[in-house]
Amino acid sequence: MTVQALRERRIDTLAVLLDTYGREIQGVAYLILRDRALAEDVTIETLLTAFERGGSIRVEAAVRPWLLRVAANKALTVRRSGARVIHLDVVPDTLRVREGDLAGETSDRVAILQAVGALPIQMRAAVVLRYYADLPVEGVAAALGKSPNTIKAQLQTALARLRRTLSDPAMAPGETSHA
Amino acid sequence: MHDDLLERRLGAALHSDADGLPFTITAAEIERRMALRRRSLAGRRLTMLFAAAVGISLVGIGGALSGLFNRSLPTPSETVAPTPAPRPTATAAVTVPPSLRPPLGPLEAPPGWTISGSVGPEFALETHVVSVTGAGVGEDHVLVVLSCTGTEPIEVTVEDGKPIGSHTQTFQAACKPDGNTTTETVKVTEQGVGVRYVAPKGAWTVLGILVPSS
Numbered sequence: 001m002t003v004q005a006l007r008e009r010r011i012d013t014l015a016v017l018l019d020t021y022g023r024e025i026q027g028v029a030y031l032i033l034r035d036r037a038l039a040e041d042v043t044i045e046t047l048l049t050a051f052e053r054g055g056s057i058r059v060e061a062a063v064r065p066w067l068l069r070v071a072a073n074k075a076l077t078v079r080r081s082g083a084r085v086i087h088l089d090v091v092p093d094t095l096r097v098r099e100g101d102l103a104g105e106t107s108d109r110v111a112i113l114q115a116v117g118a119l120p121i122q123m124r125a126a127v128v129l130r131y132y133a134d135l136p137v138e139g140v141a142a143a144l145g146k147s148p149n150t151i152k153a154q155l156q157t158a159l160a161r162l163r164r165t166l167s168d169p170a171m172a173p174g175e176t177s178h179a
Numbered sequence: 180m181h182d183d184l185l186e187r188r189l190g191a192a193l194h195s196d197a198d199g200l201p202f203t204i205t206a207a208e209i210e211r212r213m214a215l216r217r218r219s220l221a222g223r224r225l226t227m228l229f230a231a232a233v234g235i236s237l238v239g240i241g242g243a244l245s246g247l248f249n250r251s252l253p254t255p256s257e258t259v260a261p262t263p264a265p266r267p268t269a270t271a272a273v274t275v276p277p278s279l280r281p282p283l284g285p286l287e288a289p290p291g292w293t294i295s296g297s298v299g300p301e302f303a304l305e306t307h308v309v310s311v312t313g314a315g316v317g318e319d320h321v322l323v324v325l326s327c328t329g330t331e332p333i334e335v336t337v338e339d340g341k342p343i344g345s346h347t348q349t350f351q352a353a354c355k356p357d358g359n360t361t362t363e364t365v366k367v368t369e370q371g372v373g374v375r376y377v378a379p380k381g382a383w384t385v386l387g388i389l390v391p392s393s
Contacts, residue, residue, distance in 0.1 A: 040203070
């Protein structure tokens with residue numbers, strides 16, 4: 001359905017892409033950039049790129065990884081261009097204690113997100129694509145143009161840092177990420 | 180070393196953060212961005228064509244000047260074997276190929292109408308699809324204007340409906356070698372409207388979507 005729409009470049013293609021993949025693309029961009037406005041911008045640019053260049057995709061299953069790859073790379077480009085200074089030690093406003101939520105659970109999530117936010121940008125992109133978008137290591141490697149071994153090493157380092165942060169809250173990251 | 184519990188906690192934290200974001204992007208907003216991008220792309224193309232025309236002119240001027248210079252050189256003595264040099268013809272001078280000069284002007288809105296989306300004048304180096312979207316205006320009819328050079332008519336497809344593209348109408352725009360403009364009033368049912376056509380190779384086209392001025 002999506003492949004056919006992309007190939008024919010029908011005018012409703014954008015609506016189809018938006019409905020099917022928009023939210024996830026925005027999630028990936030937001031988790032890499034930690035900025036909602038920039039994430040929306042990346043989402044729109046990703047869908048436009050798909051509309052203009054996605055006609056060569058022949059297999060439905062290839063659409064999602066391709067879109068996530070485009071989104072991650074656009075987000076990294078935005079971040080590298082230094083579009084905005086982001087203070088990563090600010091707790092995201094979407095993280096509120098919900099009814100029935102244990103305070104401990106929430107603080108755990110906050111600590112994890114802060115630790116992820118403090119990771120170097122490339123490593124953060126790998127973590128987001130692996131643990132949010134659920135791409136396999138090979139898929140993450142293809143998306144970021146690295147070897148699977150490099151991605152495995154980055155993910156292990158990221159998990160080790162998270163483990164240290166969670167086992168010793170005093171080590172909660174206060175640093176900002178660097179591109 | 181695998182730590183499934185940590186990986187699960189990480190995944191859950193990322194989902195709780197990103198999935199809670201409001202999602203406010205609409206297809207209309209993306210279409211608007213696409214129309215803007217196309218307009219700036221058309222401008223860039225025109226600039227490149229102009230630059231190419233200037234380049235060709237400079238080459239022509241260079242050729243003409245070198246021809247003059249060669250003519251003023253002394254003729255070789257009879258002892259030297261004459262080597263005939265190609266003499267530049269007078270027509271190699273500063274003319275710009277007519278196909279690089281837009282024979283069509285940019286779209287101008289008639290009184291009482293406002294341009295909602297337009298593209299061109301652009302020259303089709305290859306046959307390709309051109310599409311333009313008009314921003315939502317809440318009107319029940321729009322003017323679609325196509326100017327074109329060439330000899331074959333161009334079929335113009337107007338798409339609207341919800342989702343956009345679910346309702347289509349077509350009309351034929353006649354083209355003439357020195358340019359012809361076809362204006363069609365189209366009844367639309369929704370706020371967004373898209374227009375597309377196939378620009379034939381070697382033709383100049385200008386397309387516009389106009390809405391009544393408020």
